[in-house]
Amino acid sequence: MDVEVVGRVLSTLPQDDDHPYRTGPWRPQTTEWRAEDLQVVEGEIPADLDGVYLRNTENPVHPALERYHPFDGDGMVHVVGFRDGKAFYRNRFVRTDGLLAEREAGGPLWAGIAERPAGSPRQDGWGARGRMKDASSTDVVVHAGVALTSFYQCGDLYRLDPLTLETLGKAEWGGAFPHDLGVSAHTKVDPHTGELLFFNYGTTEPYMHYGVVGADDRLSHYVEVPLPGPRLPHDMAFTENYAILNDCPMFWEPELLARGRYAARFHPELPTRLAVVPRRGGPRPIQWFEADPTYVLHWVNAYEEGDEIVLDGFFQGDPEPKDTGEGGAYQRMFRFLALDRMQTRLHRWRLNLVTGRCEEERLTDSITEFGVLNNAYGGRRYRYAYAATGLEGWFLFDGLVRHDLLTGQEERFGLPAGVYGSEPAMAPRTGSTAEDDGYLVTLTTDMNEDRSECLIFDAARVADGPLARLRLPERVSSGTHATWAAGDSIPGWRDAESPAHALRL
Template sequence: MDAISFHAPFPRLNLSSTPPKATPFAITLPIITNIRLERRPYQTQLTTHSPTNTTDTTALIEATPSPPPHSTEPVNGKQRKEPPPPLENAARTVRQLYKLVPSCLRVMLCNALDDLISNFVEPHPLQSSVNPKDVLAGNYAPIGEMPPTKCTVEGQLPSCLDGAYIRNGPNPQFIPKAAYHLFDGDGMLHAIQISGGQATFCSRFIRTYRFTKEEEAGLPIYPNFFALAGVAGFMRLAVFVVRVLTGQINLVHGVGLANTALAFMNNTIMALWESDFPYAMQLTPDGDVETIGRWDFGGKLRMGMTAHPKVDPVTGEVFAFRYGPISPFLNYFRIGVDGTKQPDIPIFSFQQPSFVHDLAITERYAIFPDMQIVMKPLAMFTGMGPPMGCEARKVPRVGIIPRYATDESEMKWIEVPGFNFVHSVNAWDEKGGEEVVLVAANIVPVEHILERMDLLHCCLEMVRINLREGKVVGRRALSRKNLEWGVINPKFLGRKSRYAFMAILDPMIKVSGIVKLDFDRASGEDCVVATRSFGKRCFAGEPFFVGKEEGGDEDDGYLLTYTHNEGSGESSFMVMDAKSSTLDIVASVRLPQRVPYGFHGLFVCQRDLHKQKNWQ
């Protein structure tokens, strides 16, 4: 047969339809009548058109730019050409090996290595906190998507709830093959849209880049963050690097799960995960949830963003931060009402990469925790331990910086021994800004925060800090109960508030009830003034407060949450009267499918839903 042969210094690749004669070191192609040559940076694309086949065949050939010439300066009176640097030789070798292995074999090789690590290298049995059989048991088990479905309403849904309640949480699309922590699952939104007393429920995955790549692969190809420990973790990370180098994964598109929280910013619903950019979401008029895409605020957001930005209820500004294992370990920034992100303010006085999940704001300041849970990137990359751990000798601090600071010169760090908070409830200024009051749940004992959450006790505390003196001048526990995931009337964020509503953890992250606290009783033993228990084997999630439209008192509104009855297997949407002495249930919605236990939620009123850019 007629053919065109290109001689090359690598094994023969036969693209013809019939077996050609064996020609060493040749690429044999079918007859080509038309060739279009397109030059792009580091790439040449040849598109061939065969007269007997209407299907175009495209071949991509990687072209490596020529290295700069080596030095030819005389050495000892003789002209000598220096050898290329060792790294350049190694890179050239990797590129040559890369060309020898077909893409399908690269994928199969990485998959086989992952299986090898899971079956023979990873220690068995796994710890309960990272064993998929334990972590994904009961109502933690993943579910499939559910399109918008009409629901049965018991009682009457208040008119101020016209809008949508959406809750985020982990829900892996594939059963993990390796160690899996509760924080590692793909993000899924469970949305209930309310209009005129009727309710429509929907569950949808957040279609992150990571989700779509694993969906295409048909199996997990990203290592779970909390599986990166020990020799198995080091090997698993190495396999992931190979996937990146061989083009299976593009890190430019991020590695995020978007599974933690939600915020309404710039007239857009954002799904958040603190080690990646937010994902813009869209709630449609029929109650469906769609993923718009990764959001970087016009290219001004770098690396990631906290899952708990604070939206000022008066100015509409957003205050946020990002943290990581590379100095500066903490960067503070704000986002204007028009959605324009302001420059990062690096906080170099944050001297160690630590876990910073949340912040608090007042009318004058932004407040950050510096807790005893620290990041250990060296341990992770060397396989010597988990990526995070507790540093017992470290004294926790609270950092306070003016909201509109342009640098960290006015940042003040105050030591608060034994005070490790993951989520803040609220904060406000007193005495003309001389003092700051912070309300947050202190985690005790903090060393169990990642591995044994069932042993944690969250003690709600009120801490008073005098900025002029630079010290804590008051500190008091507000309840003996195990309380976390606190919410307030959002109109009082950053302002002095009287009430908070907290989840009773029994254990984390299962919520056995909701309590209401009155801060005016902070001088007594316990500030709890109302309690709602969900009954035997019935658990809920974080509550969310929605105020009545006509205003009224600070606590005049409703508490929203999803509940699950482990006896019957049914899930419900619950509405409670926040002002009543027993947090009475005023309405409930029977959901068409189970809602797994998850993380944080958001209510978006009907007026704001209509502000979405693509609402039709």
């Protein structure tokens, strides 16, 4: 393995930091690496695995003003690329406006998600609340050959070279990007049309917008989606002809919001509302459906079946877990992010466009989240969902599960104690013809050996364990979302003689 340090970002975090979400599996990194021909610890890299796995991470550089929330951490993207049976690795901070400003100031400038807005040294900010640093540390997708990172609450989309991870600036969409409201954490790329679908939300009417960006990277559609008040939607889904948005009854408490406090509360007396929006329509053609009250952090997929739209996501049995008073302030705060406390289970909603009725069913009793699929089946009928399992508080994934949505069967792989995974991505085999003909890729954080690895699984045989384990240069921090981009979707991928040359260093 040929390893080189290519950059470091100066951190002002205390040397003896004891914060529960900046230590252990969440220990941040400050070194940026370039590694070619990664060491194979076990197995063999499949020769027909061709493309890049990209994963975003919350990676704080400075301490919080008062109370650190993991979503405040600065964005760092990791890439593991595969070609011709070899692999390379690189990681880079996303050079956001906030990161650059705080680097110049030598410390924090904005209040975080769990802090008082009035406490910000600077009141200019990005995001739906207009006073937060846009860390661009939540999700990553690839659209029009460029990687785009996004923020937990609405912000800009930062453009990255998917091979070098060089920050290329912000998405502009032909000068039409809605910088005043930004874009939600989760955008969706339709592989069949090359379009990117998105929504945003804010604290003033109409509270939500929906839009479409064409394969030419220009905004082609943008409409209002009226809501009864400020909401906190996180994700969306789409089908061949529709986008599905949501109005879940977990949102900022209106009375507190009027006083400048952003405290989310669950309102079980209200239904979950699901909006079916024609891909190029709205706001009048929007059809709303009412469902059981819950909060859905992540959807898996949706597709059309006769008069119905079938929508799959993770139903929270307890969106606002009871505060038991145990474990200290941070553990109580992050009960909202513990999969076992929230009781997240794979769920299906059937939305009948003719009758206006919504029928629901639980698809599994297992507690899982962060579901992914073969992206070629996005918005189309599909059979397999792959998800993370985790019972140890805030997004510590202890294994993978393959859900067969036709038979109801599950196939699992559990990581050893003290080893945690990342959101997996499904990488179709080159020339694949079946939905599950490909690989699952994930990164691990091994607290026992103080190291990280990239694991590659046969997507059809997850329980058999990894086909290959690759050593990374440094133990990486626990993170959130990841994606897969096939090599032929990346400009210049095949022009280079090798993956190392493809890095364009």
